[in-house]
Amino acid sequence: MPVLTTQATQKQFVHQDIETQKQSSNAPVILRLSSVTKTYTNGCHALLDVNLEVKEKEFLFITGPSGSGKSTLLKLLYGEELATEGEVIVDQFNMASLRGDRLSLLRRRIGIVFQDYKLIRQRTVAENITFVLQAQGYTRKEIQRRLEPTLKLVGLLSKADCFPDQLSGGEQQRVSIARAIVATPPLLLADEPTGNLDPDNSWQIMQILQKLNSFGATVIVTTHDEQLVRKCNHPVVQVRNGQLYRK
Ligand SMILES: Nc1ncnc2c1ncn2[C@@H]1O[C@H](COP(=O)(O)OP(=O)(O)OP(=O)(O)O)[C@@H](O)[C@H]1O
Numbered sequence: 001m002p003v004l005t006t007q008a009t010q011k012q013f014v015h016q017d018i019e020t021q022k023q024s025s026n027a028p029v030i031l032r033l034s035s036v037t038k039t040y041t042n043g044c045h046a047l048l049d050v051n052l053e054v055k056e057k058e059f060l061f062i063t064g065p066s067g068s069g070k071s072t073l074l075k076l077l078y079g080e081e082l083a084t085e086g087e088v089i090v091d092q093f094n095m096a097s098l099r100g101d102r103l104s105l106l107r108r109r110i111g112i113v114f115q116d117y118k119l120i121r122q123r124t125v126a127e128n129i130t131f132v133l134q135a136q137g138y139t140r141k142e143i144q145r146r147l148e149p150t151l152k153l154v155g156l157l158s159k160a161d162c163f164p165d166q167l168s169g170g171e172q173q174r175v176s177i178a179r180a181i182v183a184t185p186p187l188l189l190a191d192e193p194t195g196n197l198d199p200d201n202s203w204q205i206m207q208i209l210q211k212l213n214s215f216g217a218t219v220i221v222t223t224h225d226e227q228l229v230r231k232c233n234h235p236v237v238q239v240r241n242g243q244l245y246r247k
Contacts, residue, residue, distance in 0.1 A: 001116075030086075031088075055218075060234065063226065068239040069242045070191070070192075073239065078110050091106060108185065115192035137184065170200075
């Protein structure tokens with residue numbers, strides 16, 4: 001693993017790496033961070049002069065210790081936070097200039113999976129998955145057309161009418177993945193999706209994410225789980241003290 005101490009070297013390295021990828025793949029860029037710094041209002045520098053480019057259909061792991069800036073990086077990508085300096089481009093949109101309806105439209109093209117699932121306890125599995133489609137004005141017929149294959153993909157066809165509290169942690173995470181992908185977004189962001197799961201369930205989740213990637217989605221996963229990362233053959237970026245290092 002390269003150890004890069006200065007930002008100049010780091011930039012050079014990441015750019016070199018980007019060049020290498022360009023030679024091996026002509027896929028369009030789906031997201032780009034250019035010289036991005038994120039400082040929270042309390043003065044905490046979560047990210048410092050970060051550069052990253054991800055191409056369509058890539059699968060990227062983001063690893064790093066607790067508090068290093070992984071979630072912040074994902075939040076910049078789905079517009080939960082804005083960069084303090086630098087430029088964040090997602091799906092050709094500059095995140096700094098996106099507000100209201102335009103931000104909502106971009107978010108429809110991004111599926112998000114969280115460590116703590118964020119399911120609605122009073123709604124069934126099927127309702128949790130289709131809720132977002134209803135909110136986006138899909139017809140009942142289209143919702144039904146999408147629901148069954150999505151449930152099948154995450155192995156939950158028989159649990160459609162269960163409530164979240166009747167499911168295991170792994171099953172709940174599979175519901176949250178189903179909810180994230182039911183509108184077939186081209187970009188899937190997963191923030192510690194296996195953080196609350198045992199190794200078997202973690203592996204099941206990874207297999208689903210890899211299957212979605214093989215179907216054409218760009219997938220970015222943050223994780224602490226080095227073993228899981230080693231098991232999969234995907235590029236890895238490590239965040240340390242708010243800076244990015246290619247592994
Ligand atoms: N809303 C906020 N206000 C102030 N500081 C924040 C905020 N969110 C995060 N931070 C700080 O920014 C830094 C990076 O946090 P972040 O959540 O991105 O790290 P992380 O790598 O995802 O950590 P973990 O693996 O524990 O989830 C930390 O020092 C954290 O305390």
